[in-house]
Amino acid sequence: xxxxxxxxxxxxxxxxxxxxxxxxxxxxxxxxxxxxxxxxxxxxxxxxxxxxxxxxxxxxxxxxxxxxxxxxxxxxxxxxxxxxxxxxxxxxxxxxxxxxxxxxxxxxxxxxxxxxxxxxxxxxxxxxxxxxxxxxxxxxxxxxxxxxxxxxxxxxxxxxxxxxxxxxxxxxxxxxxxxxxxxxxxxxxxxxxxxxxxxxxxxxxxxxxxxxxxxxxxxxxxxxxxxxxxxxxxxxxxxxxxxxxxxxxxxxxxxxxxxxxxxxxxxxxxxxxxxxxxxxxxxxxxxxxxxxxxxxxxxxxxxxxxxxxxxxxxxxxxxxxxxxxxxxxxxxxx
Amino acid sequence: xxxxxxxxxxxxxxxxxxxxxxxxxxxxxxxxxxxxxxxxxxxxxxxxxxxxxxxxxxxxxxxxxxxxxxxxxxxxxxxxxxxxxxxxxxxxxxxxxxxxxxxxxxxxxxxxxxxxxxxxxxxxxxxxxxxxxxxxxxxxxxxxxxxxxxxxxxxxxxxxxxxxxxxxxxxxxxxxxxxxxxxxxxxxxxxxxxxxxxxxxxxxxxxxxxxxxxxxxxxxxxxxxxxxxxxxxxxxxxxxxxxxxxxxxxxxxxxxxxxxxxxxxxxxxxxxxxxxxxxxxxxxxxxxxxxxxxxxxxxxxxxxxxxxxxxxxxxxxxxxxxxxxxxxxxxxxxxxxxxxxxxxxxxxxxxxxxxxxxxxxxxxxxxxxxxxxxxxxxxxxxxxxxxxxxxxxxxxxxxxxxxxxxxxxxxxxxxxxxxxxxxxxxxxxxxxxxxxxxxxxxxxxxxxxxxxxxxxxxxxxxxxxxxxxxxxxxxxxxxxxxxxxxxxxxxxxxxxxxxxxxxxxxxxxxxxxxxxxxxxxxxxxxxxxxxxxxxxxxxxxxxxxxxx
Numbered sequence: 001x002x003x004x005x006x007x008x009x010x011x012x013x014x015x016x017x018x019x020x021x022x023x024x025x026x027x028x029x030x031x032x033x034x035x036x037x038x039x040x041x042x043x044x045x046x047x048x049x050x051x052x053x054x055x056x057x058x059x060x061x062x063x064x065x066x067x068x069x070x071x072x073x074x075x076x077x078x079x080x081x082x083x084x085x086x087x088x089x090x091x092x093x094x095x096x097x098x099x100x101x102x103x104x105x106x107x108x109x110x111x112x113x114x115x116x117x118x119x120x121x122x123x124x125x126x127x128x129x130x131x132x133x134x135x136x137x138x139x140x141x142x143x144x145x146x147x148x149x150x151x152x153x154x155x156x157x158x159x160x161x162x163x164x165x166x167x168x169x170x171x172x173x174x175x176x177x178x179x180x181x182x183x184x185x186x187x188x189x190x191x192x193x194x195x196x197x198x199x200x201x202x203x204x205x206x207x208x209x210x211x212x213x214x215x216x217x218x219x220x221x222x223x224x225x226x227x228x229x230x231x232x233x234x235x236x237x238x239x240x241x242x243x244x245x246x247x248x249x250x251x252x253x254x255x256x257x258x259x260x261x262x263x264x265x266x267x268x269x270x271x272x273x274x275x276x277x278x279x280x281x282x283x284x285x286x287x288x289x290x291x292x293x294x295x296x297x298x299x300x301x302x303x304x305x306x307x308x309x310x311x312x313x314x315x316x317x318x319x320x321x322x323x324x325x326x327x328x329x330x331x332x333x334x
Numbered sequence: 335x336x337x338x339x340x341x342x343x344x345x346x347x348x349x350x351x352x353x354x355x356x357x358x359x360x361x362x363x364x365x366x367x368x369x370x371x372x373x374x375x376x377x378x379x380x381x382x383x384x385x386x387x388x389x390x391x392x393x394x395x396x397x398x399x400x401x402x403x404x405x406x407x408x409x410x411x412x413x414x415x416x417x418x419x420x421x422x423x424x425x426x427x428x429x430x431x432x433x434x435x436x437x438x439x440x441x442x443x444x445x446x447x448x449x450x451x452x453x454x455x456x457x458x459x460x461x462x463x464x465x466x467x468x469x470x471x472x473x474x475x476x477x478x479x480x481x482x483x484x485x486x487x488x489x490x491x492x493x494x495x496x497x498x499x500x501x502x503x504x505x506x507x508x509x510x511x512x513x514x515x516x517x518x519x520x521x522x523x524x525x526x527x528x529x530x531x532x533x534x535x536x537x538x539x540x541x542x543x544x545x546x547x548x549x550x551x552x553x554x555x556x557x558x559x560x561x562x563x564x565x566x567x568x569x570x571x572x573x574x575x576x577x578x579x580x581x582x583x584x585x586x587x588x589x590x591x592x593x594x595x596x597x598x599x600x601x602x603x604x605x606x607x608x609x610x611x612x613x614x615x616x617x618x619x620x621x622x623x624x625x626x627x628x629x630x631x632x633x634x635x636x637x638x639x640x641x642x643x644x645x646x647x648x649x650x651x652x653x654x655x656x657x658x659x660x661x662x663x664x665x666x667x668x669x670x671x672x673x674x675x676x677x678x679x680x681x682x683x684x685x686x687x688x689x690x691x692x693x694x695x696x697x698x699x700x701x702x703x704x705x706x707x708x709x710x711x712x713x714x715x716x717x718x719x720x721x722x723x724x725x726x727x728x729x730x731x732x733x734x735x736x737x738x739x740x741x742x743x744x745x746x747x748x749x750x751x752x753x754x755x756x757x758x759x760x761x762x763x764x765x766x767x768x769x770x771x772x773x774x775x776x777x778x779x780x781x782x783x784x785x786x787x788x789x790x791x792x793x794x795x796x797x798x799x800x801x802x803x804x805x806x807x808x809x810x811x812x813x814x815x816x817x818x819x820x821x822x823x824x825x826x827x828x829x830x831x832x833x834x835x836x837x838x839x840x841x842x843x844x845x846x847x848x849x850x851x852x853x854x855x856x857x858x859x860x861x862x863x864x865x866x867x868x869x870x871x872x873x874x875x876x877x878x879x880x881x882x
Contacts (some may be wrong), residue, residue: 088718150792160579
């Protein structure tokens with residue numbers, strides 16, 4: 001009967017084996033202390049059980065040495081847990097340089113993924129084996145959490161702020177994807193699969209049903225919204241030029257410096273007045289409600305890809321900026 | 335209130351006449367509802383907390399039944415979410431947090447100090463009414479359709495998305511907090527100002543030290559959660575952006591504020607439990623407590639460090655990794671004083687004379703389960719492993735080991751230990767031992783499998799789940815039914831003892847505390863004469879302690 005009780009989760013990422021080594025170590029140390037205390041309790045209870053009703057044992061004075069021993073030895077073990085844990089945490093928090101990026105948008109109660117080649121998925125994520133994958137994640141409503149037990153990784157998905165999670169799968173297969181941060185009625189149904197494929201299979205999968213890449217979709221949006229009316233290379237431009245700016249530092253009106261990352265770009269699209277670049281006026285309209293989180297991600301992808309001299313010119317035949325809501329692409333809720 | 339107790343005198347009460355005590359001094363509903371006697375208020379709390387405990391337990395029955403099958407449709411998703419929320423809210427805010435302080439603390443603290451009452455008897459009564467008011471708000475919310483946010487009320491779900499009675503429940507928790515504050519304030523002042531002559535700080539029973547440390551946390555922490563709930567309400571009602579990014583708020587701010595109180599709240603629960611066990615273990619070993627000062631100061635250390643670890647609930651929330659590091663190391667540090675206590679209780683048994691009455695069985699259960707609860711906390715304090723275990727059933731199992739295996743075991747132990755003092759009656763020792771063992775076995779069977787299923791990856795708050803998690807859930811439900819019987823038994827035999835139990839002597843366990851030097855049940859002013867303390871506590875033998 002007990003042979004049928006699952007005890008350990010599958011190991012399917014580089015991170016999983018690292019977490020499991022640390023888990024095994026903690027289990028061993030804590031198991032030792034649990035057994036030690038259990039044995040002492042039982043031994044003392046039996047050995048020193050009351051034999052006669054008026055038994056009156058001699059008092060025992062406490063010993064400083066003993067107190068320090070049982071304080072410092074556990075502390076020393078804990079410091080090992082701590083250092084080892086920090087090491088793992090940093091490797092979890094910092095993706096390697098060569099990663100394949102996927103955008104993830106969470107909402108009640110589904111996961112929407114978009115690959116850099118333009119493939120979109122709902123509640124499924126196809127990834128190749130042996131390749132580091134970085135997820136840039138954001139929520140459209142409340143807090144969710146992206147959890148793949150077989151990979152031993154977890155990251156909350158917040159509204160209004162990007163978080164990232166990376167992993168490198170080591171074994172082809174289909175693995176549970178759970179939302180682990182309570183998000184309302186169908187929290188338990190906000191589940192899916194991560195499908196790890198051999199590289200050639202993955203290439204085949206990639207070639208089916210491609211939409212535009214996020215960057216090219218972003219370029220279309222950029223033109224549709226007529227961003228280059230202000231964001232252009234004219235010396236009199238009303239907005240800063242966006243070429244090659246990603247990961248640069250920029251000085252703001254109030255003298256502060258901010259690093260241009262995804263979160264800053266998102267904020268500048270939705271809340272343009274929040275952090276205005278020095279030398280410009282806060283005249284940009286907010287695009288809040290006009291672009292959804294997926295479209296913001298596309299715009300950011302485009303800006304990230306934008307190199308010197310590539311800002312598309314404003315075309316007179318583009319749609320007017322008054323009603324820039326785009327017709328939705330395919331791939332809505334199931 | 336008028337008391338007709340005999341004049342304080344050094345002579346023992348005359349055995350012929352029926353002795354007047356706090357229970358029979360006055361009768362009638364009015365004499366209870368307007369009492370300022372800390373012992374009567376403790377009884378009022380005991381009754382209301384017991385009601386809440388059974389309400390909270392009732393709420394989890396359908397949850398455990400639902401989880402018997404992976405795709406069970408006994409409950410729909412919304413009902414399930416409301417049930418576990420009700421379980422959490424009632425148990426946390428209306429049972430475990432007030433439990434030991436308001437019942438045992440209220441009854442015992444003045445007696446352990448050799449005082450006639452708490453410093454502010456009317457505030458004490460007020461705290462009970464405030465507690466009732468808080469309970470009424472929360473019960474109203476449940477009856478009016480429930481609430482589905484979980485007891486943690488995370489934003490922006492609770493302010494933007496939930497269509498349930500968030501405000502009444504929040505108001506309930508907010509109000510109940512003031513009841514805690516009044517109790518904490520009372521305990522602090524009483525401990526400082528009303529100790530009997532000769533009762534120096536290091537002659538205090540360690541239960542008093544534990545209550546003192548708890549009161550500090552209550553006073554410093556509870557106002558923060560009150561403010562947090564207020565901000566939540568303002569955002570939900572008036573759409574003022576505090577937490578919701580769509581309104582310009584910060585989604586993590588709520589978690590920081592909430593855990594700034596709710597992590598120390600764990601110590602509000604566990605410190606009194608530790609205090610209870612520290613009284614029981616020496617008594618049933620007939621020996622002085624090992625490491626008195628270490629246990630005393632470890633309570634204060636926990637109170638202090640407990641305020642600096644809240645971020646360990648947020649390792650994968652998106653907070654800075656450097657913050658994560660700091661919270662991780664501080665979480666390890668706060669584990670040290672707890673370890674010190676466990677080792678000292680164990681060492682107290684050494685060369686003692688150990689007997690196994692019901693309170694001691696609960697104390698053994700406490701030490702065992704609390705140790706497992708504490709050690710499994712290591713996995714969650716370690717950053718690298720928390721990244722996997724966060725928000726899974728592993729966390730559920732861990733905190734139930736602390737709060738139920740720890741706090742409730744100790745509460746039951748304390749209730750049995752002081753029951754003769756509180757009621758003047760002895761309960762059935764046989765049924766007491768049966769209940770203690772049933773609770774222990776039921777508990778282990780309920781929560782041990784949850785560590786495994788959590789590590790396998792089952793997230794918390796799932797009304798349906800993947801099929802491979804079923805066997806663990808079936809074991810949990812089976813265990814919970816044993817646990818249910820275990821908790822129900824004391825309700826029967828303790829109430830039964832009031833009518834049928836043999837009369838208790840003033841000191842049935844031959845314990846050393848001041849509360850045992852006065853009749854059972856005690857007179858209204860506790861002691862016929864104010865006692866004078868000349869020695870340290872837990873002096874079971876007259877001999878001078880020897881070291882080994």
